[in-house]
Structures are given as C-alpha cells and as structure tokens.
Amino acid sequence: xxxxxxxxxxxxGLIEIxxxxxxxxxxxxxxVIMRTGQYIxxxxxxxxxxVKIYRESQDGGEFLMYYLGPGQACxxxxxxxxxxxxxxxxxxxxxxxxVLMIPIQLMDELMNKYKSWYQFVIMTYRSRxxxxxxxxxxxxxxxxxxxxxxxxxxxxxxTGKKTIETSHQQIADDLNSSREVISRLLKKMEQRxxxxxxxxxxxxx
Amino acid sequence: xxxxxxxxxxxxGLIEIxxxxxxxxxxxxxxVIMRTGQYIxxxxxxxxxxVKIYRESQDGGEFLMYYLGPGQACxxxxxxxxxxxxxxxxxxxxxxxxVLMIPIQLMDELMNKYKSWYQFVIMTYRSRxxxxxxxxxxxxxxxxxxxxxxxxxxxxxxTGKKTIETSHQQIADDLNSSREVISRLLKKMEQRxxxxxxxxxxxxx
DNA sequence: ACGCTGCTGTGATTTGAGTCACACTATGAG
DNA sequence: CTCATAGTGTGACTCAAATCACAGCAGCGT
Numbered sequence: 001x002x003x004x005x006x007x008x009x010x011x012x013g014l015i016e017i018x019x020x021x022x023x024x025x026x027x028x029x030x031x032v033i034m035r036t037g038q039y040i041x042x043x044x045x046x047x048x049x050x051v052k053i054y055r056e057s058q059d060g061g062e063f064l065m066y067y068l069g070p071g072q073a074c075x076x077x078x079x080x081x082x083x084x085x086x087x088x089x090x091x092x093x094x095x096x097x098x099v100l101m102i103p104i105q106l107m108d109e110l111m112n113k114y115k116s117w118y119q120f121v122i123m124t125y126r127s128r129x130x131x132x133x134x135x136x137x138x139x140x141x142x143x144x145x146x147x148x149x150x151x152x153x154x155x156x157x158x159t160g161k162k163t164i165e166t167s168h169q170q171i172a173d174d175l176n177s178s179r180e181v182i183s184r185l186l187k188k189m190e191q192r193x194x195x196x197x198x199x200x201x202x203x204x205x
Numbered sequence: 206x207x208x209x210x211x212x213x214x215x216x217x218g219l220i221e222i223x224x225x226x227x228x229x230x231x232x233x234x235x236x237v238i239m240r241t242g243q244y245i246x247x248x249x250x251x252x253x254x255x256v257k258i259y260r261e262s263q264d265g266g267e268f269l270m271y272y273l274g275p276g277q278a279c280x281x282x283x284x285x286x287x288x289x290x291x292x293x294x295x296x297x298x299x300x301x302x303x304v305l306m307i308p309i310q311l312m313d314e315l316m317n318k319y320k321s322w323y324q325f326v327i328m329t330y331r332s333r334x335x336x337x338x339x340x341x342x343x344x345x346x347x348x349x350x351x352x353x354x355x356x357x358x359x360x361x362x363x364t365g366k367k368t369i370e371t372s373h374q375q376i377a378d379d380l381n382s383s384r385e386v387i388s389r390l391l392k393k394m395e396q397r398x399x400x401x402x403x404x405x406x407x408x409x410x
Numbered sequence: 411a412c413g414c415t416g417c418t419g420t421g422a423t424t425t426g427a428g429t430c431a432c433a434c435t436a437t438g439a440g
Numbered sequence: 441c442t443c444a445t446a447g448t449g450t451g452a453c454t455c456a457a458a459t460c461a462c463a464g465c466a467g468c469g470t
Contacts (some may be wrong), residue, residue, distance in 0.1 A: 008283045055338060057346040065341070076338075090337055111323070114458060118316070125330055126284045132337050133260060133281075133293055137269070139344040140381050141262040144427065166457060176345050177430055199436060199447065350459070372417060383458055388418060403464060404417065 003047050003100050006071045007120070014114040023101045034091040040080045042101040045073045049097025050158060052174075054090040062092060064151075064174035065089065067158040068132040075128030078107070145185050147175055152195070156204055165204040167174040207253050209306050211276045212325070219319040227307045232298040236241050239296040245285045246279070249308040250278045254302025255363060257379075259295040269356075269379035270294065271336040272363040282332030283312070283326060352380055361409055370406040 003024070004015060019193050024047070033044065036056045051068040053076070068074055076089050080105075102110075110117040138147045150170065157165050172182045186202065189195050196203040209220060224406045229252070232238050232297065249256075253266070256273040273279055273296075281282070281294050308313075315322040343352050356376065360369050377387045391407065396402050401408040 046296055055341055055345065057342065061346055063341070077332065078328070079334055088335070112317075122284070127335075129281065129334075130293065132334075133342070136260055136268070136337070136340060136344070137262065139257075139341065140260065140268045141264075141266055146242045171449075179448085180429080180450085181427060186449080187449075197448085233449080374417075384418085385420085386457060389420080392419075402418085 002151075003045070006047055007045070008036055009116050009120070011116045013115055017106070017110070018100070018102060021103055021106055023174070025099050027099065029093055029095050029097075031074055032090065033093055033097075033099065034077070034087050036087055036090045038087050040085070040087050040104065041073065041075055042103050043073060043078045043096070043107065044091070045071055045100040045102065047098040048101055049119045050094040051097055051099075052092050053096050054092065055088075057176075061176050063174055063176045065135055066128070067094070069158055069188045072127075073120075073124050075124050078124060124205055144175070144177060144181060145188070146159060148182065148185050149194075151190070152202065152204060162204045164204070165200060166202075167200055208250070209322050211252055212250070212335050212365065214323045214325070216319055217308050219315065219322055221306060222243070222311070222315070223305070224310055227310055230280040230304050230306055232304065233303045234298055234302075236298045237396045238284070238293075238298055239303065240300070241292055243292050245290065245292050247308050248278060248283045248312065249296070250305040250307065251275055252303040252305055256302055256304075257297050257299050259297065260293075261368070262381075264395055266381050268381045270340055271333070272299070273406065274338060274363055276334075278329050279328050286315045296347055303338055308340070325393075347363075349380070349382060349386060350393070352389065353390050353395070356380060357407065357409060370405060371407075372405055 003018075003159055004010070010018070023042075023117060024077045025141075034040070046068045048070055051074070053065045053068065053074055054062045056062055057063055073088075074091060077087065077091075078088055111121060112118075134150075138150055142150070148171070151174065152164060155166075167178045168182045168186065175182070186195070186197055190197050193205060195205055208223075215223070228247075232254075235328070239245070239257060251273045253275055255280070258270045258273065258279055259267045259336045260270055262265055279296060281292075282292065282296070285292055316321075316326060345357055347355070353376070357369060357378065360371075361367055373387045373391065377384045380387070391400070391402060395402050397409060400410055
C-alpha cells in the first residue's frame with residue numbers, strides 16, 4: 001500500500017522525512033490498535049481499512065465516537081501525542097487495517113516546517129471536533145430510535161455500502177444500549193420499510 | 206483590564222501585534238457573544254468574567270458544554286476561525302465579561318511565527334477536547350443525579366465559590382432536563398447533606 | 411397592603427429504555 | 441446428520457425521567 005497516493009497534498013520534504021522515520025503497520029480486524037490509558041508514542045494515519053474510536057467507561061461500557069477511514073487520523077491521538085500524554089480513547093480495527101505511525105518527537109518539527117502537515121493537522125482537529133459535536137447532539141437531544149438511524153447511516157457512509165454486516169448486540173454496545181432495545185427498534189424500522197433484516201446483516205432501503 | 210498579565214507567556218513580538226490588531230470588548234451578563242451559525246471573524250480570548258459554551262438543538266434546546274474563564278479561549282471558535290466557517294456553538298456571558306478579539310486573518314501568521322501562540326492554541330485544543338470527552342462520558346454513561354453532581358462541582362470549580370446562584374430551571378436547561386426532575390434530585394441531595402437549598406442559590410457543603 | 415410574577419415543592423401519570431425470561435432459528439463444527 | 445452456539449423475536453416487568461397539574465411562597469412594584 002503506497003501511502004503517498006492517499007496523501008497527495010504532502011510536500012516532497014515532508015514525504016522524505018516520513019519515509020525515513022515513520023513505520024507502517026497492519027492490524028487485523030478486531031485488533032485493538034490503542035487502549036485507553038496507554039502512553040502514545042506515535043500519531044497514527046489510517047491508510048486502508050476502518051478504525052473505530054471508542055470512549056470507555058469505568059464499568060466496561062464502550063461508546064462509539066467515530067470511524068476513521070483512509071486518509072484520516074485521530075485528533076485525540078495527535079493532541080495527546082503532542083504533549084506525550086496517555087490516550088483518552090480506545091482504537092479498534094473494524095476491518096483489516098493499515099496504519100502509518102509517525103513518532104511523536106517529529107510532530108513539532110513537522111508542524112513548523114511543513115505547511116501541508118500543519119494544514120492536515122488543523123483539518124483533522126476540525127473534522128474530529130465536528131464529529132464529537134454530532135455525537136453530543138445525539139446523546140443529548142435524541143432518542144434511541146434517532147440515534148440508531150444516525151448510527152446506521154453513518155456506518156453506510158463510511159463503508160460506502162448499503163448493507164451493514166454486524167449483530168444487533170454489537171450495535172447495542174456501540175450505542176451503549178441493550179440488545180433487545182435495538183432489536184425492537186430495528187423491527188419497527190423494518191415495518192416502516194426503511195431497511196430489511198437478515199442474520200448478521202442489515203440492508204438499508 | 207490589562208491582558209498582558211493574563212497571558213504572561215506571550216512573546217514580545219506577539220504582544221506587539223495583538224496590541225495593534227486586536228480589539229477588546231465587554232459583554233454584560235446574559236449577553237450572547239456568538240450565536241450558532243454566525244460567521245466568525247475573530248478568535249475570542251477571555252480576559253475577565255465567565256463564558257458558557259452551548260450546543261443548540263433544532264427545537265430550541267440549549268445544552269451546556271463548558272465554561273471559559275480568564276486566560277481561556279474557545280477551541281471551537283479557533284478551529285472555525287482558521288477555516289472561516291460558521292460557529293457550531295453559542296457563547297453566552299455568564300457574568301460581565303471582557304474579551305480580546307483577534308481577527309482570524311492573523312491566525313495563520315501567529316501560528317507560524319510565535320511559538321508561544323502555537324503552544325497556547327494547541328493547549329486550548331487539548332483542554333477543550335478533554336472537556337468534550339468528559340461531557341460525552343456524562344451523557345453517555347451517567348444518570349441524571351450523577352450529571353447534576355458533576356454540574357454543581359464544575360460550577361463551583363470555575364467560580365471558586367461554594368455557592369451557586371442560579372435557578373433550578375436554569376440548571377435543567379443546561380442539562381437539557383426538566384425543572385421538576387432537578388428540583389427533586391436537589392432535594393434528595395439536601396437530605397443527604399451534600400448541600401443546602403435557598404431561593405436562587407445552592408450552598409455546597 | 412395587595413396582587414403579580416417567578417421560584418420551588420410534590421403528587422399522579424406516562425413514556426422510553428433497560429432487564430429478565432424464554433422460545434425460535436441459522437449456521438458451522440464434528 | 442446432530443448438536444452446540446450465536447443471533448434474533450417477544451412478552452412482562454422495573455425504573456429513570458419527562459410531563460401534567462397544582463399549591464405554596466418569596467420578592468417586587470404600585
């Protein structure tokens with residue numbers, strides 16, 4: 001996987017230094033890329049696949065915040081990285097995923113020297129911030145049925161497919177709800193002809 | 206109000222340019238500093254007073270995200286400002302407040318030229334991000350009673366006082382709940398000797 | 411003093427969502 | 441094929457929170 005095609009905006013000097021210092025890694029579907037509390041030693045740029053970013057509660061709850069696709073990076077990681085702090089979130093590979101790891105010691109230098117990197121980072125902050133605001137909207141203002149609808153649409157958007165291959169239990173976990181509630185709401189949506197239910201798969205209409 | 210004392214870390218060159226280009230403004234308690242959807246033409250640094258940052262829902266709900274005190278700036282504003290976009294949030298003066306407005310055209314230049322500004326901005330991102338994560342934790346994982354406790358403690362922290370001068374209705378609005386629920390929960394907390402209720406005032410013990 | 415108006419207390423009821431209990435599939439391993 | 445397992449459907453119940461409906465009460469203007 002050639003990462004230069006995914007970040008065509010990067011300047012030659014930047015590409016050179018990344019080439020020299022960064023490491024490319026592969027994670028299998030389901031593998032945890034970074035856990036809450038772990039010290040961050042590099043910023044991760046996603047090249048291929050999909051990464052889920054979770055917030056964890058004390059009592060084992062996992063609440064999905066957003067997805068990262070190719071060309072995206074996790075703002076939380078970057079912000080933590082800059083100050084070499086611990087991760088506040090958990091990152092998990094949803095599919096087999098390739099990631100470019102950039103050592104945090106480089107961050108300051110890259111920010112100062114390379115306009116394209118600076119802009120990439122600012123853009124990342126902006127878009128992750130927006131996602132967080134959307135998440136807050138959902139949990140603060142919306143009921144479960146609307147949140148579920150949002151979840152399904154977002155999933156479809158990030159994959160580009162109109163089918164969602166996952167169990168009701170997984171959806172319930174991501175929304176910090178319970179399986180029965182999700183099953184019932186999905187049933188209702190099926191009756192409203194918004195989707196069609198299959199085993200381990202939901203087809204949007 | 207001399208802002209240089211509030212930002213002692215700023216470099217001389219930075220101070221000079223701010224002195225020349227920035228505008229100082231006063232807002233009265235209750236005044237809206239920035240509304241959702243408004244185009245942002247400057248980044249705002251709080252010098253004195255307290256600012257509440259809200260997220261608004263379509264149907265008129267106002268959900269409190271966090272407070273800004275002296276020396277703090279709103280990350281949302283800055284991020285929007287850098288890309289000259291519309292505000293995603295509403296900012297309201299909680300007390301009489303003084304604010305330093307820095308035109309957005311300067312942002313890029315300041316970021317590149319002044320290390321102290323760069324660090325201030327990164328710090329701002331970091332701390333606002335953390336606050337947002339805390340907000341998400343609360344609405345995603347906590348019940349109303351715990352959220353209320355968090356609300357009161359945060360209010361006390363940002364003001365430094367152990368009394369909170371506000372109505373139950375205002376608290377309910379900030380938490381996107383209803384007045385009766387808040388009144389009842391407060392009553393329970395009073396019975397547990399956590400606080401004492403007065404008219405328009407809550408005394409923490 | 412009188413009467414508003416805004417703040418607070420409290421019961422009754424409703425609703426959304428979580429929990430419990432259990433039945434019924436598909437699917438895949440052996 | 442057969443059994444085990446993971447996924448799904450559904451009713452009954454509980455609980456937190458929102459809503460409805462009032463009733464006091466403090467403070468203020470006249």
